[in-house]
Amino acid sequence: MTEPRVTPLIECRHLWKSFGDTVVLENLNLTVAEGEFVTMVGASGCGKTTFLRMLLGVEQPTAGQLELGGEPLPGEPRSDRGIVFQRYSVFPHLTVLGNALLPMEFQQAPLSGRLFGAQRRRAKERAMAMLERVGLVGSAHQYPAALSGGMQQRLSIAQSLVKQPRILLLDEPFGALDPGIRNDMQELTLDLWQREKLTVFMVTHDIEEGFKVGTRLLVFDKLRQDPHAPEAYGATITYDLPIDRRSGADEAMATPDSPGPEAGA
Ligand SMILES: Nc1ncnc2c1ncn2[C@@H]1O[C@H](COP(=O)(O)OP(=O)(O)OP(=O)(O)O)[C@@H](O)[C@H]1O
Ligand SMILES: [Mg+2]
Secondary structure (H helix, E strand, C coil): CCCCCCCEEEEEEEEEEEEECCCCCEEEEEEECCCCCCEEEEECCCCCHHHHHHCCCCCCCCCEEEECCCCCCCCCCCCCCCEECCCCHHHHHHHHCCHHHHHHHHHHCCCCCCHHHHHHHHHHHHHHHHHHHCCCCCHCCCHHHHHHHHHHHHHHHHHCCCCCCCCCEEEECCCCHHHHHHHHHHHHHHHHHHHHCCEEEEEEECHHHHHCCCCCCEEEEEECCCCCCCCEEEEEEEEEEEECCCCCHHHHHHCCCCCCCCCCC
């Protein structure tokens, strides 16, 4: 059975990115469907953040095509794409709720940054609903300084999801967190990915994390090197590995009920 061709959500064709004479990324070819969870690893400085910034629209390709839903990706950040950085980027002088409201204030009242009446009420409801999903409702009126690192990252995630983006861009979002909290954050991200039907691009320095949360892992590396001119060549996608996410739970569900060890003897 042949499946109808669906327009990919993101498509890169022969995509290059240089800064001056320095080639950072070369000849990226990638097709990502809606709903994928793409994890990315690669050496420091190989251009992973640059790639995310191109997906966000704040960095333009030097050559090649980058498309979103079959159209050239708009060269500016829009509400269909949200980003979370390694170090949280919340505003210390605003409460948790104030921070969660901010993206909607910027979007709906770009000049004054303030919402009034019904508009403010709706924005507040949406912000509180998102804080609920990331487990921060109880801290809505606290200031970021009173939050742990994991809570601050959850706030960053709430902030980037409150405008209901289709694509979530995560740049080593849990790198600074303790292992236990990191685990919780991975679960939360997977939960939000499923519930909000997101397409996720996540850079991680931890390949295990990449395999654990992704549906697909990309490795960025340089295929060619010139020791006399390290800037001459950029990194590209050297491995594109599908990850079989069928968990033990799925397999258990697929197995018909079998009698327990004591039964039927
Ligand atoms: N705006 C810019 N102007 C000039 N050079 C830049 C700019 N942004 C990034 N670079 C350079 O591009 C290269 C790739 O940087 P990038 O931050 O994308 O790497 P990275 O893979 O995210 O690294 P890390 O794992 O350390 O975060 C680096 O050499 C960096 O100095
Ligand atoms: Mg980076």
